[in-house]
Structures are given as structure tokens and as C-alpha cells.
Amino acid sequence: MNYQELIKQTALADERFVVMTAENRAVIRDLPAILGPRFIDTGITEQNMIGMAAGLALRGRIPVCHALATFLIYRAYEFVRSDVGIGKLPVKLSSWIAGFLSDGNGPTHQAIEDVALMRTIPGMTVFCPADEQDMLAMLPEIWASPYPAYVRLNTRPGVIEHAPFKTGKAEIISEGEDVTLLVYGMLFEQAYKAKEILEEQGLKVGLINMRSLKPVDEDAILKVAANSKLLVTIEDHFLTGGLYSIMAEIFLKNRTTANVLPFALNERWFRPGLLSEVLTYEGFTGAQIAAKVSEKIKEDGVAQSKPSLMTAHN
């Protein structure tokens, strides 16, 4: 099973589904022949595609829209907000190469504010699967929901077998009182490596695959904040508006706080290159994350509750 097979089966079983793309066919290459008129390629017209998707949804369709993340939701942002958002229409946005996955493209293609922008739209739901298997576990429920949805597509191979998905629920991989790593999207793999390294050092390490950023699993976050000495947020996103911000909002709402070490991009785009180069340069490999976390744990041991805000390379 892969993304194309899933969307094909979904669309063949339910004629409400239409597959749209603004001329990005990377993961849906074989569908035109199979879906016929229910495959609509609008050419490089993202805003027009989103407006059309709203029109199709008004007629009872469930459009699944594809384009590179930055163009799908930034170029067309006002159409997503004003047509899909205000209209509360079940348009599903499948974004390609969000976050670090844009590797060598450069800042024009770096969707690292997508979670921030999408979660401000009333009724919009936001999902970031860890890998292909996670994505395939998540999509059926996301597509069946009556809400508009934004999904960071992720076709990378996984490192573990994921649990069944429920909207608004995080996947708790492990619990640990020394430190808990909270991650979403393709960085799950690096967080998983960091967990293994830290465990070898004798630490008790929790790991949470966030999966659903909106609605978010508030209970899981509050629970680890209470039970873990250090929380680490790991995201290929601006520090503003992503998981770190979401957690700050939850803590403020619940009149609590936590010792948090964020890995995110603070007020800047990342240095483009092959994905492995990007991860290393920006300090997001499992080993680099583990090193910083263990340094932080040592510092905390010396100067107990000293507040800290640290980001990779800032």
C-alpha cells in the first residue's frame, strides 16, 4: 500500500472523492486514467484550484488537493481561508515536501510556517505523519471527517510499526521521567534515534509522535509536562506558531509551565541542500539532538530551575 493506492481505493469506493492537482503529480501519477473526470489538473493555478475545490465541495464532493506545500497554502492562502475556511467545506489539502523535505529547493519552497498558518483557520484540522505507514494509518479518518484538513504528506519509510490513529490523539511511543521528546513529521526518525542514544546513557526517555497538531492531544502534553523533568520539542518549522507555541498556549491555559528545550528554526529559513546535509547543518540529526539534550540535562543538574530558551543555531 502507498499513497496513490490508498487514494485510488478511496475514490473508487466513494464517488464523492475528486483528486485535484495544480500540476504536481508526484504521488498521483497513475490516477488520470483510473479516475477520468474525477482527476482534475488545473495547471499551475493554486488559488484557482482551491476556489474550484470549494465549488466542488458545495456540490457534495470531497476534493483532495495536491501541490507543493508553499504554493498549495501560501500562494492560495486567502482562498483556503476565505473559500474553504469560511465555507467550512471538506476540502483536503495534501501538501508535498513540507518542512525539511524541500531539501535543496531553497527558501521559496520551505513550508516551515504551514502549521502556524493552517491552525489559525477556524475549523481547519492539521496533521503531520511521521512516515509513510503513519500517513496511511491516518488518512482514512482524515478524509472521512466533515472538516477541512491540511496534511503534510510524508512518503519516507518508517522506523517502527505505528499504532492505529485517532484524530486529536498523539502516539505515545514511550514514557520517561528524565526527558520526553515531542515530535511530528519526518523528524520522528531523528527523534527516535536520539531516544536510543539517550537511553544508552541510562536516561529514561519518553517519545511522542504528535501526529495531530489540530486538534492537539492536550492531555498527553499536560501529562508529560507533569511527569518529565525536561520536554524537547522537535519540528522542522519556525519556532513561532508550531508545536512549541501550541504547548505554550496549552500551558498558559492550564496555568502551568514546563522546562522545554525547543528544536526549531528561529526567525530564519534553513540552509538548502540534500536532506542529509540539511539535517546535519541545522543540527537536527538524532545524534545532534541527543548531544544537546544531554548537555541540557547536565546544565539543569547544575543550575536546577534556571529558565532556558534555546534553539538550534540561533
Added chain:
Amino acid sequence: MTSEKLKELKERALKVREHIVRLSTGGGCFTGASLSCADLIVFLYSGFLNISKERLDDPTRDYLLLSKGHDVPALYGMFVEIGWMEKSRLDNHLKSNDHIYWHPNRNVPGIEFHSGSLGHLPAVSLGIAMDCKMRGTNNRVIVITGDGELDEGSVWETLHVASAYKMNNFTLVVDRNHFQANMRTEDLIPLEPLEDKFRAFGCEVKRINGHDFEQLEETFFQLPFSNTKPSVIIADTVRGKGLPSIQERADRWFCNFTGDEVDSLLKELHGENETILTSETLIVR
């Protein structure tokens, strides 16, 4: 067109214009742009569109979408005249206990989709038209845009795509009142030669007087103009049509008249003397 039908349409249009004038106080509305498309709206809902109060959700109905949403007073007025809306609901204009405000929204039965941001509903209408085609229903999908709205690139994106998909059930109507918010279109970003532009985008185009019911009837009943192309109707109109005191005045785009002015303007609609306007001139809203 029979003389009875023409008389009926003219009477209806006068009533719709009266509603527009009455909505132009107590906060006001976009009077000029509503008056320019009033005849078009009256014509479309007086037998042309295959739709009725009982069939607002019928998937085989014709669709009309207002992309230049600030002309919605014309639609409110027409909905009252054809019994889709209680007249008393107009008293709720700009009140928070109802949904009657400066731009259209779906809380008013008969309004297909909200607008307000220019250049959106051509794309939404194309999506609707595409579904109608997929289902093999014969709905006609008509979207009314302003002329200033044609500055928005998204309109042209949509025409480009509509043309590629040979969407003959999609019609774009331009309320060509020759003004955008603050000035004449030709004084800012000139649109002419407009027919040539639409033709270059693969559309079949007709240009008519948007206040002449006979021309409206003759033209709309020819739709689709081509079996393989989207249709475009450029309806030349006059901003503020029916009220010489605001007609084609750049500074009377958004109007918020005093009660006395409304009384006088209602008489002006019926051919009496021009009103001397003293209410504040709101160039931009």
C-alpha cells in the same frame, strides 16, 4: 419580449432600486454598484434562471453567484420582490441579530456562496460547473463580476482553465459600470479592449447594454454561445443607474444617506428632481 413582460421587469427593477436606496442609510451600502447590476439581477431571476423558492437545494438548478459581493443589496431587493425573503428582514441590515450585511453569505436562502474578496467566485463557480458536467446535469452556472475586479489575476487563471476544459456551462458576466472604487477603470488600469482579452483567453464573448431588458433576453437565451467554450457577457452599465444625483460620480461609491435624502432619492427614482446631497461622501469603505 412582450410589452407586458417588459413593463413587469421595469416595475420590478424600480422596486429593487427602491430597496437599494432604503438600504443606503443607517450605515449605508455600496449603492452605486448595486444600482448598476440591478437590471441584470432582475432579468436573471424573472424567469431566466431555472430555480425557484421550493428548489433552492435542487442539484439540477441553475446557479448565480455574485463575485463582486458588494452589490448584494440588489440581490436582497430582488429576493424580497420574488418572495424568497421577508421584506421586514431588510430592516435587519447591519444588525447583529441577522446576516444581512455588506457582502453575501449563505445564511440568506438563495445565496449560493459568500463573497467579498474579489476574484474568488469565478473559480468557485468553475468548480460547481465542473461537478454539474461530471453528473451530466444541464445546470447553467453564471458568475457576475465587477469590471474593477478584472484587475485580479485569479479571474484570468480561472478563464484559462475553464477554456482548457471547454466549460460551455460556465458563463461570466461583467457588470461593466466603468468604475472601480475610487475612479474610472480606464483612468487607472485600462481594461479595454475587453472583448479581445476574453477572446484571447478562449471565451465566446457578447457585449450588450446591461440596462436593456430586450438585449438581456436576446443574449442570455443564446447561451451557451459555443459548445466548446466558456461564455462571457460584457454588460455595459452605469454606476448609480436610476439616480442622476449619484450616477457616475466617483465619490458616491459607498453611500450612507440621511433619512431626508432617502425620501428625496426615492422620488428621484420616479423621475422627480435631482437630490441635493449633503451627507458625508465616503470615497473608500
